[in-house]
Amino acid sequence: MQSVFTGMLLLWIVLLVSPGFAQETDVSYTVERYALANYPVSLVFALDGRLFYTEKATGNVRVINADGRTQPDAVINLPSDSLVERGLLGITLDPNYAENGMIWAVHTAPGTSSDWPANQIVRFHEENGVGSDPEVMLSVPITNGELKHNGGGIHFDADGLLYVSFGDYGDAANAQDLSVIPGKIHRFEVTEDGLVPAPDNPFPDSSIYAYGLRNTFAFTFDPFGDALFGSENGFKCDDEINLILPGKNYGWGPDYGEKCFGMEPLDLPDYTPPMLSLSPTVGMTGITVYVGTMFPDWEGQIFFCEWNSGTMQRVLLDESRTAVERMEQVDLGEYFCRIDVTVGTDGALYFTDPGGIYRIIGNT
Numbered sequence: 001m002q003s004v005f006t007g008m009l010l011l012w013i014v015l016l017v018s019p020g021f022a023q024e025t026d027v028s029y030t031v032e033r034y035a036l037a038n039y040p041v042s043l044v045f046a047l048d049g050r051l052f053y054t055e056k057a058t059g060n061v062r063v064i065n066a067d068g069r070t071q072p073d074a075v076i077n078l079p080s081d082s083l084v085e086r087g088l089l090g091i092t093l094d095p096n097y098a099e100n101g102m103i104w105a106v107h108t109a110p111g112t113s114s115d116w117p118a119n120q121i122v123r124f125h126e127e128n129g130v131g132s133d134p135e136v137m138l139s140v141p142i143t144n145g146e147l148k149h150n151g152g153g154i155h156f157d158a159d160g161l162l163y164v165s166f167g168d169y170g171d172a173a174n175a176q177d178l179s180v181i182p183g184k185i186h187r188f189e190v191t192e193d194g195l196v197p198a199p200d201n202p203f204p205d206s207s208i209y210a211y212g213l214r215n216t217f218a219f220t221f222d223p224f225g226d227a228l229f230g231s232e233n234g235f236k237c238d239d240e241i242n243l244i245l246p247g248k249n250y251g252w253g254p255d256y257g258e259k260c261f262g263m264e265p266l267d268l269p270d271y272t273p274p275m276l277s278l279s280p281t282v283g284m285t286g287i288t289v290y291v292g293t294m295f296p297d298w299e300g301q302i303f304f305c306e307w308n309s310g311t312m313q314r315v316l317l318d319e320s321r322t323a324v325e326r327m328e329q330v331d332l333g334e335y336f337c338r339i340d341v342t343v344g345t346d347g348a349l350y351f352t353d354p355g356g357i358y359r360i361i362g363n364t
Contacts, residue, residue, distance in 0.1 A: 027297055028363040031333050033356055035070055037062070040352045042091045042152070042218075042286075043342045047098065051344070053357065054105060056080075056087035061105065063129050064357075075103075076124055076131025081110040081117050085167075089152025090218075094123070095160045101126050106152045106164065109139065116141040119150050121164060121195070137195050138164075138188075140181045146170030149182075149215040153230075157221060161198050162188045165230065167215035168252065175212050176253040176268075178203060183252065185210045185219065185230065185244060202247030212249040212268070218286045218340065219244060224300050225321045231284040231304055232274070238262065239284045240274035241302065241315065243322055248272040276315065276324045283307030286340035292347030294362045303330070303341050305351060310336025312351060330360070 039056040046052065049066030052075065059080035064070045080088045086108035094102035104123045111117040118141040124134040142150075149167030156162055168174040168183035175183030187209040188195040197207040210230075219230035232240040232250065237260035242250050249270040251261065262277045278284070287304040302315035312330040317323065330337075338353040349360040 027295060029295070029360050030363055031331075031335050031358060031360050033335070034068065034350065034359045035064055035357045036355065037070075037352065037357050039087075039354045040357055041087065041089050041339055043340050043350055043352065043357070044091050044093055045342070045345050046093060047345065049345050051350070051357075052091055052093075052103065053352075054088040054091045054107075056089070057082040059088045059107060061088070061091065061103070061131060065129075071129050073129075075126055075129055076134065078105060078107045078122055078134060079110060080107045082108070084147035085150050086117070086119075086147060089119075089150060090154035090164075092154045092156060095156050103131065104137075104154055104156075104162070106154050108142075108150060109136075116143050118142060119152070119166065121154065121162075140166060142169055144169060144171060149233075151182075151216055153185075153216060153218045155219065155221065155228075160190070162190055162195065163209065163219070163228070164188070165213070165216040165219055167217075168213070172214070172252060172254045172256060175214060176249075178206065178208060178211065181207075183211060183213055184208050185213065185216060187246075209246055210244045210248050210250065212251050212253060212271070213242075214252040216242075217284070220288045220302075222289055222321060223291050224289070229275070229287060229289065229302060231287045233284060234277075234279075234281050236260075236281060237279035238274075239278040239281045241276040241284070241287070241304070241324070242274050243272070245272060250274070275317075275322065276327070282309065282311070283338075285338065286342070286351070288342050288349075290343055290349065292343050294347030295349075303349060305337035305339060305341050307338050310338050310353065312337035312341065332358075332360075 040053045041056045042054045051064040059078045060074035088107040090106040118139045121138040124131045146169045151165035151167040153165040166182045186207040187198045189198045215233040216230040221228045228244045230242045230244045285305045290298040314328045316325045336353045337351040341351040
């Protein structure tokens with residue numbers, strides 16, 4: 001897939017690694033629209049039940065209060081270039097958000113007469129639904145003018161380290177080049193002086209955590225293991241779920257081309273094959289691991305969205321949580337899961353398309 005936000009409907013999905021494709025198992029639920037929204041890309045819940053989300057095109061961060069009503073005014077506006085895959089992309093709460101009110105985001109800052117457009121990590125203070133004092137923590141210029149493959153995933157781990165995904169900026173060589181930021185997942189420590197490479201990163205004095213990635217649009221931590229799962233957009237084939245491990249190479253680079261490798265081993269340093277490979281591409285976007293009491297049968301399973309078809313898929317893992325047993329389609333009725341998916345504080349599954357935010361709730 002060449003673009004997360006554009007593409008034709010794909011009618012057939014070839015699952016290369018699973019024993020079979022199946023329909024949804026017998027779990028009783030209802031799918032409903034939660035809120036109308038303007039191109040919501042990324043969702044994050046505060047412990048008080050408020051839902052913060054990013055609007056790709058406007059640069060607005062918005063909040064839906066715990067009662068389900070959207071605050072009329074934006075929390076903050078981060079001026080953003082929203083051409084093609086650029087825009088206001090990822091969002092996450094600071095590990096100490098309850099005390100410091102800090103929120104982190106990734107957006108594409110517009111270019112000027114003297115500066116290139118750049119994907120930036122920004123943090124700002126939020127109180128009572130009002131954001132202030134935005135601070136640029138990292139800026140990665142798009143010097144080739146590419147509009148696609150910006151990545152934009154951003155999350156903190158349990159130790160307070162910050163992980164951020166950057167796409168390859170449309171240049172496959174970036175993914176294998178350990179001297180540049182694009183085409184990687186990075187891990188930072190947040191210090192008084194700003195972002196610095198985490199002290200135990202796999203490469204000395206480098207923020208790189210994993211590389212060989214074309215465009216990891218989203219990733220999520222495995223609450224039942226030590227790794228994270230990343231969605232990967234392939235070129236015509238090999239959309240993937242990768243088990244992201246420190247120092248590992250996930251294969252994308254200038255020699256990959258239009259070949260479809262699936263689960264085959266590649267003769268590359270530190271190479272790790274995907275857990276799941278789909279061909280042709282489906283436009284894999286948001287990804288999450290279900291943890292909650294509303295759907296105990298789904299505990300620990302991976303859910304992801306497909307931009308091309310609007311399908312939500314449910315992935316069941318083996319006991320080691322390093323291999324896929326099977327994949328099942330979640331019946332969303334009239335709705336579409338095209339961008340993000342996450343678990344709410346109420347245990348419901350929330351997902352988005354360009355026009356709104358939706359949720360799956362259990363039938364009692």
